[in-house]
Amino acid sequence: MNSTGDRHGKPNFTFPSDWNNDEKMNVMFAPFRDKGMYLKSWEQKMKFWTNLIIERCKACDEVIIDIKTLSHVFTRKGKIPNGLDTVLTEMERMGKLRRVSDYDSQNQAGWLAWGYNTFVKNPFMWSVNKLLQRSPDDGSGQYVVVEVLQSKGRQLLQQHHSHVECSMLDNVLEISTLKRKYGFMFSDDQTFNLVLRQLEKDRKILIFKTENNCTVVKFAEKNEAYVTPVRDIETKVFRIQQTNEMLEKEAEVLSITIEKYTEEAKMYVRKGLKSTAMSVLRKKKKTQALLDKKLATLDIFHGLIENIKNTVSEKMVIEAYEAATSSLKSYMKTNKLSVDRVDDVLDNLQEVTQDQEEIAATIGNFQPSSWDMTQDDFEAELDSILAEDSPVKPAQPVSPVKPAQSVSPSKPTNVNQSEDDLSSLEGRLRSLYQPETTLQLPDVPNFQLNPRNSERQEEPMILS
Template identity: 35%
Template sequence: MSSSAGASSMDTPMPQGWDDDERMSYLFSAFRESRDVNPHDWDNKQSFWKSAIMQRCKHEKKGVIDGERVAGMFKRKGRIPVAVNRVLVEMARCGEIVRQTDFESSVTAGWISWGVNQVVYKPLGWAYGAIFKRNVQSLQGPFIVLEVLKEIADATLECHHQSVNSDALDRLVDYTTLRESCRSTCVDDNTFRLALLYLRKTKKIVVTDAPPEKQVIKFIGKNQTRVSQITETEIGILRLKKTRVSLKQQIEQLICDTNRLQEETRQCLRKGLKSSAKSTLRRKKLAEKSIERKEATLDTLQEMMDRIQNAETDQMTMEAYKSGAAALKKTLADTGLTAESVDETMSEVQEVMEMCSEIDDTISQGNRDIDETVSLDSGIDTDALEAELADLLSNDESTEHIPGTNDVTARPSLLRDLPEVPDSEPIGSPDVTMENTPTLLAS
């Protein structure tokens, strides 16, 4: 293995395995005369070189290749891959690359008819025979790699959509402005022109018939399926925008001029050139008046653009109102809600509530009548009840026990026969203390 000695720049990506000398020697060699001899060999080389060509085109953001120079793009250690020529022929036969002249000549032809005739039948006739020849000559002239061109065209369309602030104001764009905004998408002017042609064929843009630098381009909207033709109103809006941009540039230049004239006036005064200073100051004043006039015009143009944009917003609002009103109307119709039905329902609710109130009143009045007519004392002797209550009360009072009472009947039966405890000490009894307690016990 050794490092690559190719002539390509260091930042250009090379195919995988480019540093493998043994593998590159095999891939650089020519195809066998017939695919039937070794289909695996043919398919490997076809896949490798087609992928390498696509990778290089996408990296360089170019959708056009020169048939005679493609092999030289992959020069390695002084060798040029012989197999590339046959790979290009096979890509042309399959419609993966087409001649640029054939692609451009199809502007007036239908996209489908051109695709069938130019991409399939025409290449099939010469490429099918050429691919089985022993010595295949390289394709001559520029060829378009359709897959890469389609990616660049889609990126251009997306770049425009991202720059749109108002559909009413940004429907159209001039070629120069679009080209500058898409520099990062496509660096090759020829490829960019062809990408616009591809978008035109697929009905995604409309282009005025003029040289590229004077062309006006209208893109398809994000929610549209096909672009509409350019109208005079849209042309007028585009002119309005360009005039506004031009006025801004003029005002910026005049401001720079006034600053410069102000400095020149000061220098003339320092040098004592009063007459020159006066003349320079007069020019400065004229520039300031010009700035005022242009700013007033710019304000008017800005107001007109705001009104156009507001008109678009108002239209969207009205359409939203119409859609909402239609949806609400249909919903009410589906549910059967009308002013008459609601009024009828509310009347029924009121009647039911009044009926419920009457029922509650009737139940309350019935309860009161029952309380008055039905007595719990019916069939019971009231005097007997009073006598029984008095008897229970007397029994409770006779059995009530008060602590410390001298009532013998209230004491337990065991203590009833014992004498009463005296309330005072006996007269002349000796004092009983802790000291003479043993003597008393002994006696």
């Protein structure tokens, strides 16, 4: 791909790939044919040249173009494209280009005349020139690429807003101060002025003159869509700033003068001209007194400016508080949040919690009636069960009384054996008192008399 340089030293512009296609470029460099008969090819050629011009201006950061410069830039293999005047005329009709003279008339005649020229006079004259086959390239022949100019305006706004510390003080600037701060962004003064006119047209800035014929620019605030009219307080603050800057310049001049007088006095002393040195010192003293006075006044103005900054900051804080309060009230109203509602919810919560605690306590204190039985009750019930299960003993015939016989100690009697069995039974019964233990009755011994030997034998009895 071919590329072309930029007269301001900016990056080169690279032509599209079709630029190397001889067959296609022969068509593009040829004059435009009748639009009515060759509409499609006419639109394709117009689109090619329109995009090429705008992209080159963006790449080279050029705002102003003319047909002579374009013819030189787009020369290919010694051949100059035909029909560039038609391209510029169509771009102007579509609003992609504007004449430099339009911005000049905007500056001189004001918005009313500019609106008349833009929406009434210029379209009418374009139609007349088209009918009479006149060339629209009269006068200066310079055009402004609107898209590039608007881009430069946005860059200026961003640069300015990045340096704003106090909107009351920094958004109103003298045009000379503005040019001194941001002139490096533009190739020349004409481009700088055109950018300001475009921003004024877009209602991003307001240009006005003060009583002392000073041109002042007011910027829209960062969060504002359009600039607001100049208020009286803004004019007064601007005067304070002007006075402050003037005093600072005068104080600087006086300081230089005092240093000059000091050097002169030293020189006259070295030359032995004491009277002349004294005269110079008197001038220095008067100048010093004047400087002290101006510095005192500067301190007052500095205090005023700081108070203005603080007031603006406090205003912003109050506005933020008001916005937050309003948002909070709106949210509480939308969601029906109130003190009464919160009290009702907490009362209901406390009531439900108390009910839950009472239910839990009632369940924890519950015991079946059988759990209230004492040990005596268990023993009485056991005796009753034993009495029911014991068989009824048949009556025995009364035998004659026999003399008592001594019991041999080596053989335990059946009575002692019965007592041991009862002790074992009581031990087993104690296990019945343990919780969660199934009540089981032990085997009860059955004592029967053997008629042969008159001795009681123990027979186990199984409880069903």
